[in-house]
Amino acid sequence: MSKVLVIDDNSAVCEAIRHLLALNDIDSIYALTPQAGLKYLREDEDIDLVIQDMNFSEDTTSGCEGELLYRSIRSLQADIPVMLMTSWTQVEAAVALVKGGAADYFSKPWDNNKLLLSVKNFLELRELQREKQKKEQALMDSRMGLQKKYDLCGLVYFSESMHRLVDIATRIAASSASVIISGPNGSGKKKIAEIIQKNSRRNKQAFIRVNIAALPRESMEAELFGAELGTFPDANKNRVGLLERAHAGTVFLDEIDKLSLEAQVKLLNLLQTGELERQGSNEIVKVDVRVISATNADLKQVIEAGGFREDLFYRLNVIELELPALKQRREDILPLIFHFLGSVYSLAPDAPKALQNYDWPGNVSELENCVERAKLLAADKELHISDFSIDVRKNKRAASPVFVEPSKDIIEAALELSGGVVSVAARQLGLSRQALYRRMERYDLHKNN
Structure with a gap:
């Protein structure tokens, strides 16, 4: 149940508000002096809203006492909503405090329905605020837990969406399942791939990063799968491909949508059989490699346009991580x-x-x-x-x-x-x-x- 603190030197005012709130299942306590009200706030963490008078001395009408009380409440609990009770002589001071952060003000005598509506609104906002704080605290605790348990490779994030993604990335890291990371350019796909590799059972083995778009089209297959001596003019020695070099480890294929259709066939075969052939050779090479790929394209659209094999997509897409834009x-x-x-x-x-x-x-x-x-x-x-x-x-x-x-x-x-x-x-x-x-x-x- 919500709790309201009423601070007013007139006990009849306090009793009237307390009775109004009680009829609507809202608990309240009251204090007849600013000192007593502040004592309640120090000792009771369950107070959700303060209703305070703007004047406490018979010979004072400026509202300065109310302003001082308001400042003192703010120093104790900066985010608690405070409603101000005023007479016509203190309206200007109350308005100034509302502009400075007070929740609302109302004049004596008050309209019960309007007062009750305001109280309910601010209590509801207070509850939403507390739920948000609980959620933020739970997120922070969960994030700290991940940081203690896993190597996050210096990743800086605070958002819930990134936390969910990082949580999944760390949980799937131990497997050898293929992963595809999608997201816009510059969003951190390489960092997520690094986290997966760093927390995998292959973290002591090779981690080879390949930007497919940077590979020359004419030598893409040779770069990835290797080539035998004399296969093409520049092949003056046997070349071990990048995928073979990553044996027992992990390869990160960035911009996978730029992979040629010929290379796609060979990569699909590798994922299905664990085998590859260098260009110009009939020899089968056994390769155990985990493939993490990334793209900023919509691969399903690329598939529809004939630029990417659907069967390869499903082999790569055992786990998909969608990285949101900043x-x-x-x-x-x-x-x-x-x-x-x-x-x-x-x-x-x-x-x-x-x-x-x-x-x-x-x-x-x-x-x-x-x-x-x-x-x-x-x-x-x-x-x-x-x-x-x-x-x-x-x-x-x-x-x-x-x-x-x-x-x-x-x-x-x-x-x-x-x-x-x-x-x-x-x-x-x-x-x-x-x-x-x-x-x-x-x-x-x-x-x-």
């Missing part, structure tokens, strides 16, 4: 930026919101290059949005900020990257040192300085 996991943007910035550089206050709202069409690769360029060209160690050489005006999202309040994960990431130096982490987050301290206290994060 704009679909915006929670990862700022942690990645902090990671690439390091502890020397920080973000100016104008940068975090604009950077998180930018769509990053080149994904993580574009973001990393952009940060490195900004570090080289910036006039000082505090980077403004103008240093990043991106046109945020082209982003429709830029007008509606997403990053309003740094989460616990974001703060922890900034503290870790700054070596625990609060002043440096605060600059990275675009906060004052005092503002970061308040958020650290709220999330019970240890202060090093």
